[in-house]
Amino acid sequence: MNNNAERFRRELLIRVIRGYLDGTLRKDIDRIPIELRPKTMEAASRCCVYKDRAVTKYRLMAMLGCGVEEEVDEAKSLAEYLDDAEKRTELSPNILSVLDIACQACVESQYIVTNACRGCFARPCTFTCPRGAITVVGRQAKIDKSKCIDCGKCTKVCPYSAIIRVPIPCEESCPVGAIKKDETGKEKIDFEKCISCGKCLKACPFSAVLERSQIIDILKALKSGKEVVAMVAPSIIGQFPNRLEQIAEALSLVGFSEMEEVAFGAEKTTRNETAEFFEKMAAGDPLMTTSCCPAYVEAVKRHVPQLLKYVSHTKSPMGYSAEMVKKRSPEAVTVFIGPCVAKRKEAQSDANTDYVMTYEELGALFAALEINLSELHGITLLREADGYARGFATSCGVTSAILQDKAMADSTEKPNAKFINGLDKKSMKLLPLYANGKLPGNFLEVMACEGGCVGGPCSLRDVNLAALAVKKQVEETK
Amino acid sequence: MEKIKVEICVGTTCFVLGASALQDIEMFLPEELKDKVEITGANCLGLCKNSHFGDAPFVRINESIIVSQATIDSVINEIKKLVK
């Protein structure tokens, strides 16, 4: 983590969790925005401390799992929202929302001339612009917005690199164009298009995109004394500088009855996916794609429906893990813990997964309870998941797991495997080509996040360091 | 001259609140400081307890100077003050 917005969010989360667990949250929650931004504070992050407080209030609402877009009474206190959160038994289907008062309505204009422009004699910009949108006024080039078509040719020819492109970070990050300005210039998410990948959440420099947390629901289950199982995604390795055994112990200190590695589910996904691949090929299908990344599956459903018939029917590791847990203990509450926003969506249509918690929330939970993982001895794991299954967390992980599967190793037929490491506007264009057989390959792995799940929007650690840690663990448990 | 001892807290609270980003501080040390400091990880300096987590992550220099809400930049600045 290396930015202020993330740090602030985590600090808030720690306060909320700590307050909820020691029973002081209802009394104190409306004070948090003021305590964090007292009027004596010199530097507000926005125009003034009052606006900061207002934004903080909405942030806290989202942490309580309440949608900011559903607000009807501005005077409703956070304590009352907490009451709502404690009473609810169902989760809302909406996951992301844009906080309009935090959205800065970034400038529409994509290309601007900076003061590095010398108004030179050659003026290649004016010659290169296909629409004659650039003229030199005084000693500065000017772009006529009404003529500019955002082609970007001028940026490449300027000898001083004086013309730059100013992107709108959220729109830039969205692979499917689901976030756009409304009439007021503020960003809005179109939920028909949104694939819940969470990239906008990470991209917005003002943290104006909020995600509805389920943390209160989870803490409530933990407090109630019910059996609550922590299903940790394979990417957990590498999120903390600690061993899996220590994470298991920390989870039990928090009150989880047991830790289930979702890598066990990944073992089953590997077997079934391999079998399905052979079946599909035998039936004459030209292609099969993975189905474990929920944001990718949503992208297919909403944007490339012609590819849907090639998406495997095998469940995701989370799906199998939750099934196994519920089979063992039907009464247990299952909480998937991972780096992913889209899993919240997947969990809503999976009867066996009750809640989803992010690594960020898990880290805040440990910090709130002052659990220091490095001091723990760790508890012995009853069974270690297969190394390849743990490798699901990184890009190409699914493919390598399938290639080493026994059925695959015994077969003479080897897949021609391709992969898409991260969905963005460019790689989205490849999907229809795969659907139409215009690209080679009969097995396609797609991960919406670059680097795989370790690069998820709600992870705690730099994607490269996390990926290294996963790879190391995979090697050790092969 | 004895080396300046820099301890980066890698206890869970500090890690979650930003110490994970301090891990590669060594790479950002200016040349002239490189052989003057010794960087180690510390296990919870005990500064995060009670309500003080808001100031994490913590870095301790020479057993006595505490840098709170530490960033690579603020830690290096603190070290520079000692070298002068």
Ligand code: FES
């Ligand atoms: S975790 Fe750093 S001081 Fe406690």
